[in-house]
Each structure stands twice: as structure tokens, then as C-alpha cells.
Amino acid sequence: MELLIFYPLAGFCVVLALGVVLNNSPVGSAISLIGMMLGLAGIFVLQQAHFLAILQIIIYAGAIMVLFMFVIMLLNLKEGDDTGWIARERNLLLSVLTGLLAVGILYKISGILFTAEMDTPAILPDSFGTVATIGETLFTDFVLPFEVASILLLAAMVGAVVLAKTKLD
């Protein structure tokens, strides 16, 4: 039953992820990325992580990607040259490096794939993934990383304001 939903969703994600890379127009890539994130949120829901799924939509699909689209439209980016994505020589080094990364990740995944028990679903407590549980964990076990992260975000925000201000004055 779960696999019936998982495989179409996963396929959807993979197709759109390829769409991000292979698309010639920046807007097309951005839209594929948004669709991919929605699919990923669906997979999170399938794993009973509702809170995580909703955050995925709010932060990535709803906030960051809207800004991406805004910037792409503001700069009015045109389609890339049609010489094909694979033929660009200056990208050769980057392509090789990302290819190596992908092979490394695939190696790791294949290692897990053959040892993991596929048929027995993990037994989860009822409170798994609820807002209350996550809040409690965040403010007890992980309170220091949480606060440090918020200070980091504050610094980034102040930095952005400072950068924008000097240009204005």
C-alpha cells in the first residue's frame, strides 16, 4: 500500500530533479525544483513526518523559491545557449567533480540497500513527528544548537541589512 504511493512520488521527484538540470530556461528549472520539493514533502508525509513536510513546503517551496523566481524575472534571464548541456567545455571539471560525488553517494546507498530489511516497517510511537514532540526535543536535547543557529540567522540578517544600506547611502 505504502509502496503504491511511494514509487510514483519518487519517480515524480527524480523526473523533476532531472528537469532542473536539463532545462534550458532558468524559469523552467526553478519550476521543476519547486515541483521536486513538493514531491519530497509528499515522501516526508509518507514517513509520518507531517511537520517536516509542511516546513519543507513553507521554507523551500513557499519562501526561498518565490525569491528565486522573483530574481530570475527581475534580471529577465534568457534561455541558455542551445549547444547542449554536455558540450560546454568550461564545465568539464565541474561535471567530473559532481559525477564523482554522485558515484560516491550511489556507492553508499547501494551499501545500505543490500543490508537493510525492506519489508518490516519501523514501529513508531503515536507522538512521532507531532509538533509537541519536535518542540520538546528542540528545546531540551538540542537547545544549544537551536540557539546558536538562531544567532547565526540573526547575524546573516544584520549582514544583509548592512550590505544593502551602504549601497543606498
Add this chain to the structure above:
Amino acid sequence: MWVDLIITLAKILFILAILVGFFAPVLTWVERKQSALMQDRVGANRADILGFTVLGLFHIIADAVKMFTKEDFIPDGANKVLHTISPVIALVPALLTFAVVPFGGQYTLFDKEVNLVISDLDVGLLFVFAIASLATYGYVIAGWSSNNNWSLLGSMRTASQMISYEVTIGLTIIGVLMVYGSMKLTEIGAIQENFWMWGIFLQPLGFFMFLTASIAENKRIPFDAPEAESELVAGYFTEYSGLKFGMFFMAEFIEIVTIGALMTILFLGAWHIPFLTTATLLSWFDFLGTTGSNLVVMFIHVGVFFAKVVFFVYLQMIIRWTLPRFRYDQIMKLGWKILLPLSLANILVTGLVILALN
């Protein structure tokens, strides 16, 4: 299993029927009549069938016929796929929000607990926020794919306006969340059985900020800079005709209802009548048996809920026809310099009060 499925399907059908079948078409008529009333005109009264006009209600049918029969036009150089699907992307979030909005409480019918909400998500309030933030894409992509500078300008205004006011909506929701201690919309509604626990008393500032930011999200006057007729022709939907234009129109009207429903759930006591608990109401109809009394109370609650929604819809109509359009920089100033600090202060004060009371 089958019974649950049928109940859920019935709830989905009910919501779709009331939104698409009742509110969206009737609101087009209400908007015409309301504008006529406020501008001292007679209003929509020309469409007639055999000489009967029925207060202009036939304009709804005339509208539908017009939209279905108009030429479906895609401009030269437009991105055909995106141009076609963007009205759908705009309409779906407007409908989807109602999946977590409860339109009544919990009732025992034929020994079965019936919860009048399609999906009682643990993260309901966040779901509403997430879906609202996705609605931006329909409008942004519509403007971009039309290959028209007016459309592009409109969609860029949409993007910046919706991002700005989403911040306020998100922070206001945090205030509501702190007061009620739950993200489940059904629980928030149930707590407000006590009249003094209504959101409008606990979060008075939040009430006004949520209403303002919601209207801005829906891009209606005074926040309709993205589609300003006198500046941008029609903004992001300049190049749309026929039913695709109709879908943008429908999305706007359904969103009016969605805003009304959310305001009702969060701030105006959901489906409850002031000073009248469900238990008292049930005891009045005790002579009808368990199912009978529950059924009567259910109908009363659903009626009360939609009466409150209609009040908020009407309020939005009045605002729409009272105020002039804000200038673009005024909209940004209101969003970032007034509403954002106010909503942060609201969270701070709410936190301090909760701390003092405990």
C-alpha cells in the same frame, strides 16, 4: 472503513458545492450589487429570461455562458504550457485550504463520531500557511509566461507583495498558536466554546493584522497594485480570456471565503454561539434522541459558522468599495515598517502576559 470513506467524500463534496457552486458565483453578483449600493446606482439588472430579472441574479448565468464561449487566446511568444496551467496553480491552493478548516464540531450520529473537517491535521495551522504561500506561483508564472511587460510587472508586484504580507500572517499565527497551545484548527475552534476565549479578545491586535494581511495576500483593493487597471491594464492576467480568466476570478472569490472561514475559526468563536455551550444546546433537543439532537445541533453549528463567514465576506466587500488603491510604496511601507514590528511586538506582549498569568 467504507463508512469513513463515504463520510469523507460527502464532506469534500459539501465543501466543493458550497465554494464553487454557491459562494463563487453568488459573490460575483453580490460584488456588483454592493458596488451599485455604495455608488448610488441600481446595479446589475439587465440580464433577463422572458422578462424576469430576479434582482440581476441571471447575470451569474450570463457570466458563465460568456466565459465558456469566449475565444481561448494564447499570445504569440507565450510559454504555452505554463500559460495554460498557471490558472490551475492559482485556483488549487484557494480550494485546498478548506481541507483542514472545520465547519462544525464533533457529533455522534448513529453511534459514530463525525468530525466536521475533511482532514484533522496535527499541523493544520501551518498547512494553511504553507498552502497560502504556494498560491503566489500561479500569479507569478501567469505574468511571466504571457510574454507581456504589463503582465510581468504585475507578477513582480504580486511576488513582492505576497512575500511581504506572508511574514505578517506567519507571525500573527504564532500569536494565536501561543494563546491556544495547539495547531489543530478543530482544537482551536473547540476552545472557543467559552465566549471569553474568543480570539478577538485574546489577540485583538492579531485580529486586525491578520485581516489586513489576508486582504493584501488576496490582492483586493486597497492592495490591488498587482492588477491596477489604471497602471498595468490588468496586471498578471492581462493576456487571459475565457475560462482561464474565469479561474483567476474564481480563485479570488474563493479566497475571500477562505479568509472569512479562517477569521471565524481563529478569532470569532468558530461554530459556537456566545454563552451557549454545545451541551446546553444538546439538552434542548434531548427529546429527539441522541442522533436526532446531534443532527439538529450539527445543522445549527454549520449554519452559525457560515453566517459568521458571510459576515466577513461582506466586510471585505465593504472595504473593497470604500477605500482607494494604495500606492505600491505605501503597500511595502505598511507591510515592512508598520505590520512587521507590530506583529513582533504582539508576540512579545502575548509571551509576557502568558508568563505573568502562569
